[in-house]
Structure formats: structure tokens, C-alpha cells
Amino acid sequence: MKPLTKLIGVSKSIRQTLLGDLFTNKRFVIGFTIFLFIILLGYVGSLFAYPDPWKISYYTPGGTDRCTDDLRYLPPSPEHLLGTDNNCRDIYTWLVVGLKNTIWIAALAGVIGTLIATVLGMIAGYKGGLLDDVINFSANFMIVIPMFIVLLMIVGYVPERLRTSMLVAVVIGLLSWPGPTRVVRSMVMQNKAADYVDMAKLTNFTSTEILFKEILPNIASYIFLIYINSFSSAIFTEVGIGAIGFGPFDAVTLGRAFNAMLAGGAITLGLWWWFMSLGLVVVFLSYSLLLINLGLQHVFNPRLRFTVYAV
Amino acid sequence: MARDIVSKAQDLRLYYILPNNIYVKAVDGVNIEIPRGGFLGLVGESGSGKTTLAEGLLYLIDPPMIKISGKIFYIRKREGSSTEYETIDLETLPQHRLDQLRGVELSLIPQYAMDALNPTMKIGSFIKDVARYHGRDVDEILNRALERFKLLGLPSDILNRYPHELSGGMRQRTVVGISTLLNPKFLVADEPVSNLDVVQQHIVIDFLTELVEKKIVETLLMVTHDLHLILEKSRYLLLMYGGHIVETGSKEEVWSEPLHPYTKMFLESIPPVGSRIEEKRIRGIPGNPPDLRYPPPGCRFHPRCPFAMDICRRKEPPEIEVRPGRKVKCWLFVDRKV
Amino acid sequence: MVSSFQRYIINKTATYIVLWFLAAFLNFLLPRIMPGDPIGRYLETLYNMGQGTTGGIVQVVPEAEKLRQQVIEQFGLDKPPYTQFFLWLINFLRGDWGYSLAFPNLPPVIDLVKQYLPPTLMLLIPSLVISWVVGNYLGAYMALKGGKVDKIGLSSMQFISLIPAYWLIIVLVFIFGVYYKILPVSGKPGYMIPSLSFDYIKALLYHWILPMTTITLIGIGGWSIGMRAYVIYQLNANYMKYSKALGLPQRVLGRYAFRNAIIPQFIAFAMSFGGLFAGNLLVEMVYGYPGMGSLLSMILGRLDIFGMQAIFTFTATMILVANYVADIMYGFLDPRIRRGITEVVE
Ligand SMILES: Nc1ncnc2c1ncn2[C@@H]1O[C@H](COP(=O)(O)OP(=O)(O)OP(=O)(O)O)[C@@H](O)[C@H]1O
Ligand code: SF4
Ligand SMILES: [Mg+2]
Numbered sequence: 005m006k007p008l009t010k011l012i013g014v015s016k017s018i019r020q021t022l023l024g025d026l027f028t029n030k031r032f033v034i035g036f037t038i039f040l041f042i043i044l045l046g047y048v049g050s051l052f053a054y055p056d057p058w059k060i061s062y063y064t065p066g067g068t069d070r071c072t073d074d075l076r077y078l079p080p081s082p083e084h085l086l087g088t089d090n091n092c093r094d095i096y097t098w099l100v101v102g103l104k105n106t107i108w109i110a111a112l113a114g115v116i117g118t119l120i121a122t123v124l125g126m127i128a129g130y131k132g133g134l135l136d137d138v139i140n141f142s143a144n145f146m147i148v149i150p151m152f153i154v155l156l157m158i159v160g161y162v163p164e165r166l167r168t169s170m171l172v173a174v175v176i177g178l179l180s181w182p183g184p185t186r187v188v189r190s191m192v193m194q195n196k197a198a199d200y201v202d203m204a205k206l207t208n209f210t211s212t213e214i215l216f217k218e219i220l221p222n223i224a225s226y227i228f229l230i231y232i233n234s235f236s237s238a239i240f241t242e243v244g245i246g247a248i249g250f251g252p253f254d255a256v257t258l259g260r261a262f263n264a265m266l267a268g269g270a271i272t273l274g275l276w277w278w279f280m281s282l283g284l285v286v287v288f289l290s291y292s293l294l295l296i297n298l299g300l301q302h303v304f305n306p307r308l309r310f311t312v313y314a315v
Numbered sequence: 316m317a318r319d320i321v322s323k324a325q326d327l328r329l330y331y332i333l334p335n336n337i338y339v340k341a342v343d344g345v346n347i348e349i350p351r352g353g354f355l356g357l358v359g360e361s362g363s364g365k366t367t368l369a370e371g372l373l374y375l376i377d378p379p380m381i382k383i384s385g386k387i388f389y390i391r392k393r394e395g396s397s398t399e400y401e402t403i404d405l406e407t408l409p410q411h412r413l414d415q416l417r418g419v420e421l422s423l424i425p426q427y428a429m430d431a432l433n434p435t436m437k438i439g440s441f442i443k444d445v446a447r448y449h450g451r452d453v454d455e456i457l458n459r460a461l462e463r464f465k466l467l468g469l470p471s472d473i474l475n476r477y478p479h480e481l482s483g484g485m486r487q488r489t490v491v492g493i494s495t496l497l498n499p500k501f502l503v504a505d506e507p508v509s510n511l512d513v514v515q516q517h518i519v520i521d522f523l524t525e526l527v528e529k530k531i532v533e534t535l536l537m538v539t540h541d542l543h544l545i546l547e548k549s550r551y552l553l554l555m556y557g558g559h560i561v562e563t564g565s566k567e568e569v570w571s572e573p574l575h576p577y578t579k580m581f582l583e584s585i586p587p588v589g590s591r592i593e594e595k596r597i598r599g600i601p602g603n604p605p606d607l608r609y610p611p612p613g614c615r616f617h618p619r620c621p622f623a624m625d626i627c628r629r630k631e632p633p634e635i636e637v638r639p640g641r642k643v644k645c646w647l648f649v650d651r652k653v
Numbered sequence: 654m655v656s657s658f659q660r661y662i663i664n665k666t667a668t669y670i671v672l673w674f675l676a677a678f679l680n681f682l683l684p685r686i687m688p689g690d691p692i693g694r695y696l697e698t699l700y701n702m703g704q705g706t707t708g709g710i711v712q713v714v715p716e717a718e719k720l721r722q723q724v725i726e727q728f729g730l731d732k733p734p735y736t737q738f739f740l741w742l743i744n745f746l747r748g749d750w751g752y753s754l755a756f757p758n759l760p761p762v763i764d765l766v767k768q769y770l771p772p773t774l775m776l777l778i779p780s781l782v783i784s785w786v787v788g789n790y791l792g793a794y795m796a797l798k799g800g801k802v803d804k805i806g807l808s809s810m811q812f813i814s815l816i817p818a819y820w821l822i823i824v825l826v827f828i829f830g831v832y833y834k835i836l837p838v839s840g841k842p843g844y845m846i847p848s849l850s851f852d853y854i855k856a857l858l859y860h861w862i863l864p865m866t867t868i869t870l871i872g873i874g875g876w877s878i879g880m881r882a883y884v885i886y887q888l889n890a891n892y893m894k895y896s897k898a899l900g901l902p903q904r905v906l907g908r909y910a911f912r913n914a915i916i917p918q919f920i921a922f923a924m925s926f927g928g929l930f931a932g933n934l935l936v937e938m939v940y941g942y943p944g945m946g947s948l949l950s951m952i953l954g955r956l957d958i959f960g961m962q963a964i965f966t967f968t969a970t971m972i973l974v975a976n977y978v979a980d981i982m983y984g985f986l987d988p989r990i991r992r993g994i995t996e997v998v999e
Binding site for chain 2: 891892894895896897898899900901902903905909912913916
Binding site: 145148149150152153154156157158160161240243244247248249250262266270271272274276279280282283286287290291294 | 672675676679680683684811812815816817819820823824826827830831832838924927928930931932934935938939949950953954956958961965968969972973976
């Protein structure tokens with residue numbers, strides 16, 4: 005049986021105008037452009053990077069792999085676009101590799117968080133009752149305690165060798181469901197009251213069918229907004245814990261690069277290109293995501309407000 | 316004659332702008348002169364733009380409502396003179412002068428009366444603010460409020476209550492009381508009884524009628540789709556359809572000789588008093604009211620009009636003044652001009 | 654008879670006590686279910702310290718041996734898990750938080766907190782107050798002013814609020830510390846021993862300016878965005894239209910909007926404490942300001958289980974208390990709750 009929303013045409017009209025509206029929305033266009041640029045920096049930019057961020061200065065004449073003082077702290081040059089660090093490693097390589105890995109971690113964390121939030125929110129919002137109470141109470145509990153502290157606790161207790169990118173992504177994802185769950189829950193509750201759901205009930209749809217065929221398509225666009233939001237805060241989180249040395253231990257990430265920058269004494273030595281490049285990438289990445297989010301919100305026109313959970 | 320008119324709109328267009336830049340043409344080219352004195356009625360189907368016009372008459376125009384064109388005037392006795400009248404263009408009036416008029420001379424009982432009160436303010440504090448900012452004696456106004464609230468059947472401790480401590484009906488009556496507190500000359504009452512039960516409806520209608528009869532409120536423009544009420548009370552009617560005023564005239568004229576096809580069908584559709592709900596539903600005008608985002612070209616009533624002619628579908632009908640104060644907007648009357 | 658407001662308070666109190674137990678339990682549980690054996694590692698470290706022969710550690714050898722026994726006994730590590738939990742809980746409540754491995758002389762964790770908490774509070778409280786006041790003022794101003802002011806104001810505030818605090822402080826240190834050399838490049842007030850002496854406080858203040866500026870600036874961004882949204886919401890409410898229809902002047906409408914919008918901001922004030930505390934940890938760690946952040950980074954770096962447990966539980970307690978205060982305050986501020994209507998518009 006065809007979902008009723010299709011028959012009524014609710015989502016069809018949305019889809020028709022969506023793309024046109026999006027690309028006339030100034031905020032979205034600017035945000036999307038910045039975002040694309042940063043992603044390209046990660047993927048196209050890594051073509052110009054050295055293959056191994058851990059190896060010291062590649063261009064060394066004679067191919068030495070000893071880090072000597074004349075290879076340390078080199079200023080930007082064509083060989084090292086952002087110079088070298090205290091270990092004679094190429095900073096630009098760290099930036100692009102870190103960017104790629106952080107985006108990957110944040111994307112995964114966002115998927116996990118949004119997935120949990122969608123499932124829990126739909127159950128809580130649609131079923132109500134005890135299940136709703138339990139989910140709602142846990143969500144409120146988790147919101148009270150800053151996720152960052154819990155995260156520090158967990159990564160603090162985990163031995164270094166187990167602290168992989170995967171683990172960090174999963175933990176960030178597992179901790180980021182409470183806020184989104186509440187949003188999904190309230191949206192499902194609103195949708196539950198909608199006419200088409202009543203019609204679906206009359207036509208003997210099971211509740212799973214109603215949830216997945218009627219409600220889910222209707223809130224899908226908001227779930228996408230939630231995803232962007234989780235993605236953005238996951239970036240913040242990764243860089244935050246990474247900066248103090250509790251990020252993934254198996255890969256170079258933006259957080260790790262931050263940590264190396266702090267440890268390398270970039271500030272006191274005045275190597276502004278080092279900390280500016282790292283910071284600006286993070287700031288513009290999250291700003292572009294915010295603009296995209298605002299643009300989409302405007303187009304979907306929800307009366308919802310999302311908070312950006314900043315660390 | 317200025318003395319016979321209390322409010323006037325010329326070529327008024329009030330649109331709502333939707334997020335995707337589509338306009339809802341809720342009031343689209345309205346010319347009206349609202350006669351001074353007594354109980355008047357603005358009638359029309361739901362969504363015909365009554366509320367929009369009513370708010371427009373007080374120049375309560377805020378986004379998403381925007382004024383595309385037109386002028387809105389309020390006409391009052393010149394201060395210190397008993398015979399002279401002045402016409403005030405509400406648009407060019409400085410904001411503080413407009414504020415001085417509102418609530419004092421021009422007042423509104425809004426359609427959203429149920430939640431028109433500040434949730435974190437006691438009724439009494441709000442009334443104090445109203446009195447204070449209009450330079451009235453606060454105690455006097457509070458006493459008057461108590462008297463009026465009593466007439467409206469509200470409890471005596473009402474001034475000490477927060478809006479959420481009142482039932483919906485009580486809130487609505489409270490708003491009726493507050494809107495009339497400073498004895499406005501011209502009161503627009505937008506569906507003031509729509510959410511009340513029969514007993515409460517009587518209380519409010521009697522209250523308003525008394526204010527009008529005692530000349531405390533000089534002119535009362537009642538906005539409603541309850542034709543019974545209007546036919547019983549008002550002396551003059553304005554009929555609205557799809558963002559246009561389609562017919563105006565005294566009650567007797569409109570009742571005995573409706574001109575506009577819409578008016579005719581509307582009057583015929585009135586269920587007899589005491590009829591059951593199902594019957595009410597069956598009657599009514601066939602077809603749907605126009606979508607004011609994309610109103611039909613020509614006469615907005617043509618898709619539902621049994622007399623529709625070719626020209627009706629192409630050109631908007633002009634307003635024809637059959638007699639002074641008696642206007643109709645329909646192609647059928649173009650040649651019958653007096 | 655209990656009034657509905659009393660019931661509200663009792664309800665909230667009970668909820669927060671349950672929440673606190675949950676938080677404490679999590680803190681107790683986590684190190685015990687983690688891979689590896691952190692408690693064993695703790696004891697091992699203690700033992701190794703006891704075996705150590707170099708430098709200052711020599712002096713604590715006997716003490717460390719003694720401590721090892723003491724720890725096992727005190728925390729009942731030989732008892733069943735639930736007993737351990739309650740023992741731990743009772744000890745925590747009594748202020749007996751164990752000894753920290755992060756320092757060679759194994760100081761009691763509670764002494765460390767007593768020493769490192771004041772500088773953090775010195776940072777957080779003024780910053781919170783200033784950014785709250787300024788942010789609310791700016792947010793309301795943007796909303797009431799509208800137009801260009803609002804557009805530009807909002808965009809810049811959104812941008813500011815997205816700058817990671819731990820990066821902003823780096824930039825500020827570079828500008829004021831490295832380039833202009835008018836402020837210290839690190840938050841450590843020299844090699845002075847933390848104390849309440851005048852000199853120490855003076856030195857601390859000097860090192861306080863940059864982190865204070867950082868978190869205040871970012872805070873202003875967040876507060877103003879929130880306040881702007883609340884004020885706009887109020888301005889669009891029906892009661893606002895009605896007040897306008899009654900001829901109340903603009904400034905009164907603005908006052909109504911502000912008054913109703915500030916209620917949720919009061920609540921957010923107390924609630925934001927947790928997030929601010931967490932965000933501030935990073936700033937302190939990066940700048941080396943001698944507060945809880947620095948303490949935590951030392952403790953984390955040394956895998957000091959008891960230190961972590963105690964500090965996390967303490968932090969959770971502080972945050973819960975702040976939220977509890979916020980909820981009770983809401984009850985007082987919002988007449989709807991005060992009169993017993995419990996469902997609150999968010
Ligand atoms: N805030 C708004 N935004 C967009 N469109 C609106 C808004 N308010 C009213 N409209 C539209 O303007 C048209 C006229 O509305 P209005 O409220 O004036 O009608 P009405 O005659 O008072 O109806 P009712 O009898 O139901 O009160 C309707 O089509 C309505 O959908
Ligand atoms: S103008 Fe034409 S369509 Fe419109 S009411 Fe008159 S006759 Fe009917
Ligand atoms: Mg209306």
C-alpha cells in the first residue's frame with residue numbers, strides 16, 4: 005500500500021521547491037561554499053601533502069631521517085606550505101590529514117548519535133507511557149552533565165593503545181543522543197496528532213508502519229538538520245579532547261595536530277601560521293555548518309530551535 | 316460628511332507575506348466608510364479577511380502583514396469644538412500620537428482574546444499599566460474595571476490573578492472588559508463571543524449593547540460570521556468576500572433587498588434559529604472560498620456565482636454606489652447606477 | 654497539606670538526589686569496567702613508588718607502603734562490589750576522597766581541590782555574570798532594534814560563539830603576550846606556591862585576565878543569541894499585539910518582552926555552569942592557569958584513578974546543584990509553576 009503522505013502529496017510539494025529555495029538562500033549558499041572549500045582542502049589538498057605525516061622532513065638533501073635543528077621550525081615555503089614543527093614534520097600534511105580524519109570521525113559520530121536519537125525519539129514520542137518516561141528521564145539526565153566531562157572520564161580511563169579513532173567516534177556518538185532525542189520525540193508527538201496519521205490509523209496500518217511510512221518521511225528533513233548539528237559538535241569535541249592529548253591514538257586528527265602545536269610551543273615562538281591555520285579551519289568548518297543548518301531551517305521552515313553544543 | 320463617518324479606508328491592500336515570498340492577499344483594494352454611531356456588523360466567511368481589515372482600521376500592521384497600498388483614516392471631533400471634525404491619517408501620525416489614540420478612542424477586542432494577556436502579569440498590574448500610560452488615574456480605572464468585570468460575571472479577585480488562573484471564557488471576558496475600559500469612541504470587536512457558551516455569549520453581547528446604548532462606546536463594529544447576532548443587533552452591514560468588501564448598506568436594505576449574489580446566497584443560507592448542527596452544515600454556499608494566495612481573476616466570487624458572466628471572469632467588478640452608503644461590487648449593477 | 658509549589662520542590666529534590674546517585678554510581682562503575690585494571694594499576698604505581706630510590710620519592714617509601722594497605726582497607730577493595738560502592742560513597746560524602754598519584758607527595762585529593770578550585774571559581778563566576786549581563790543586553794537590543802543592527806549583530810555573535818575557547822586564548826596570548834608583551838604567555842603565576850598571600854593573588858590576577866577575557870567573549874556570543882531569540886518570540890506573542898492595540902508605548906512593550914524573555918535566561922544562567930566549567934577546563938589546560946583544568950590535566954596524565962573519580966564526582970555534584978538551584982528558581986520566577994502548573998513552556 006502506498007504511504008498516505010504520498011497520496012496527499014505532503015512531501016512531494018516540499019521536494020519540488022526545496023532545491024530551488026536552497027540555492028537562492030544566501031546563508032545556505034555561503035555556508036555550502038565554505039564547507040565545500042574545506043572538504044576540498046582535505047581531499048584535494050592531501051594530494052600536495054607528504055604521504056606520511058610521521059616522517060620527518062622529506063625534502064632533506066641526502067634523505068636523512070634525523071631531525072636536526074636546521075630542519076626544525078622552518079617557516080612556510082613551497083616545500084612546506086606551513087613550515088615544519090619541532091619534530092621536523094610537515095605542518096601542512098598534519099593539517100590536511102588531520103582534517104580528513106576528523107571529518108571522518110565526526111561523520112561517524114554524527115551517524116551514531118542521530119541514529120540513536122531517531123530510534124529513541126520515535127519510540128518515546130509515539131509509544132508514550134513508561135518507555136517514554138524512561139527515555140525522557142535519561143535524556144534529561146545526560147543533558148545536565150556536560151558530555152565533555154563524561155567523555156574525558158571515559159577516554160581518561162581507557163588505556164592509550166585502545167583509544168582508536170573508531171572508539172572515539174563511537175563514544176562521541178553514544179554520548180550525543182540526548183538533545184536530539186528530545187527534538188525527535190517532540191516532533192513525533194506533534195506529527196502523531198496530524199491528520200494523515202489519523203487516516204493511517206483508520207486504514208489499519210500497524211504502528212510500525214505508521215512510524216516508518218508516515219511519520220519518518222515527514223520528519224526526515226529535521227533529522228538531517230540534527231545530523232548536521234551533531235556532526236558539527238562532534239568536530240568540536242574531537243578537537244577539544246585531542247588538543248589536550250586524549251584524542252585517538254592511532255591517527256593524526258585535527259585534535260592531535262592541535263596538541264602537537266601546543267606541545268611544539270607555536271605560541272611562544274610566535275609561529276602564527278601554525279595555530280592560525282588549525283584554528284581557522286575548525287572555526288570556518290563549524291561556521292559553514294551553522295550557515296548550512298540555518299539555511300536549511302529557513303527552507304524547511306520549522307519552528308524549532310537547535311542549540312549548538314559548544315565545548 | 317465627516318461627522319457621519321468614524322473610520323475610512325481607501326484602496327487598502329493588506330497582504331501577508333509567507334516565507335517563500337508568496338503573498339496572501341487578505342485585504343485587496345478595499346474602500347469603505349464606516350458610519351458613525353451604533354452597532355455595525357462586518358460579516359463574511361472564514362478567511363475572507365475580516366480580521367485583517369479590522370486590525371488595519373487600527374493601523375495594527377506588523378509583519379508578516381504588510382500594507383501594499385492605501386490610506387486609513389480615523390475621524391473624530393476636534394478637541395475643544397463641538398461641531399468641527401478632523402480626519403486623521405493614521406499612517407502619517409507619529410507613533411506616540413497613534414499610541415494615545417489606541418485603547419482610548421480606537422479600541423480592539425481581538426479574535427485571539429483567549430491568549431491576549433501577558434502570562435506573567437496579574438490582570439490588575441496590566442490594567443494599571445494601561446491606565447498609567449494613558450495618563451489616567453490608576454485607582455479610578457481599577458475601580459471601574461472591578462465594576463465592569465462584575466457586569467461581565469467575573470470573580471471579584473480577578474485583579475489579583477494571573478491569566479493562566481482563569482478559564483478560557485473568563486480570559487475572553489476579561490479582554491472584553493479591558494478593551495472597553497477607557498470608553499473608546501470606536502470599538503472593533505472581532506468575534507468577541509466565538510469561544511463562549513450561550514450564557515456567556517449573552518452576558519458579553521448585553522454588556523456591549525449597553526455600552527453602545529449608553530453612548531459610552533459611540534460606534535461598535537462587530538466582526539462575525541454569526542448572521543443571527545448581526546441581524547438582531549446591528550443597523551448597518553458590511554459584507555466581505557475573498558479580501559473584498561462586496562456590499563454595504565443599512566441592515567434593512569441589505570436584508571430586504573440584497574444586491575450582490577454572494578449576499579443573497581449568504582442570507583438564504585442562514586439556518587432558522589434552533590436548527591440542529593447537521594442542518595446548518597448542509598446549507599451554505601456551494602463551492603469553496605478562494606485561496607487568497609492565488610485569487611481567481613476578475614470577480615473573486617465568479618467560480619461560485621450562478622450569475623457569472625464572461626466579463627466577471629476577466630475583469631474585477633467596480634464598486635457601484637447605488638445610494639449614499641449603499642455600495643455593491645458586482646458587474647450586474649454597472650448599468651443600474653442611479 | 655502540601656501546596657503544589659511545595660510538591661514541585663519535593664519532586665525536584667527527589668529527582669536530583671536520584672540523579673546524583675546515578676552520577677556517582679557511573680563514576681564508581683566506569684573505572685571498574687574499563688579494560689585493564691585501573692585499581693590494580695593504582696596500587697602498582699603506589700608500590701613502584703615505594704620501591705623507588707630516586708630523589709624526593711625516597712622519602713615517601715614507607716608512607717607509600719602504608720598507604721597501600723590503607724587504600725585497600727579504606728575503599729574496601731576486598732569486599733563485594735555494592736559494599737565497595739557504599740563505602741566509597743560514604744567516604745566521598747565525608748570528604749575522604751583518597752590520595753592523588755599525580756603528585757610525588759601523594760596529597761589527599763580533597764586538599765588539591767581546595768587549592769585549585771578557587772582560581773577556577775574566580776574565573777567562572779565573574780565571567781558568567783559579565784557575559785550574562787552583557788549578552789542579554791546585547792541580545793535584547795538586537796531583537797528590539799531589528800533591521801541591520803540585528804542582522805550584523807546576530808551574524809557576528811554566531812561567529813564568536815563558534816570559536817573554540819581553547820583556540821581563542823591562543824590567539825589572545827599571541828597578540829598580548831608574544832607580540833605586545835603586556836600580558837603573561839602562560840597562566841602559571843611563576844613558581845609561587847598557591848596561597849592567599851597578597852603577592853600570590855596579585856600574580857594570579859595578572860594571569861587571570863586572558864582566560865577571563867576569552868570565556869567572557871565567547872559567553873557573550875551565546876547569551877546574546879539566546880536572548881535575542883527569546884525576545885523575538887515574546888515580541889511575536891499575541892499578548893504583545895494586544896498590548897500594542899491598547900496603545901501601550903514601544904518602551905513598555907520592550908519591557909514586557911525583556912521581562913518574559915529573561916525568565917528562561919535566569920534558569921539558563923545556573924544551568925550553563927556545567928558547560929562553562931567543562932569548556933573552561935580546556936582553556937585552563939592550554940594556558941596553564943592553576944585551576945581545576947590544570948589539576949584535571951595532571952590527574953588525567955598520571956591516570957590517577959582516585960583523583961579522577963573524586964574530581965568527576967565533585968564536578969557532577971556541582972553541576973547538579975547548579976541545575977537544582979535553576980529548577981527551584983524557575984519555580985519562583987514563573988507564576989505558572991509557583992501556582993502549581995508543572996508543565997512549562999520551554
Ligand atoms: N499571520 C498570517 N500569515 C499568513 N496568512 C495569514 C495570517 N493571518 C491570516 N492569514 C490569511 O489571510 C486570510 C484572511 O485572514 P483573516 O484572519 O483576516 O480572515 P477572517 O475573515 O478573520 O477569518 P475568520 O472568520 O476565520 O477569523 C486567510 O486566508 C488567512 O489564511
Ligand atoms: S461580478 Fe459577476 S461573478 Fe461576481 S458576483 Fe457579480 S455577477 Fe457574480
Ligand atoms: Mg478573523
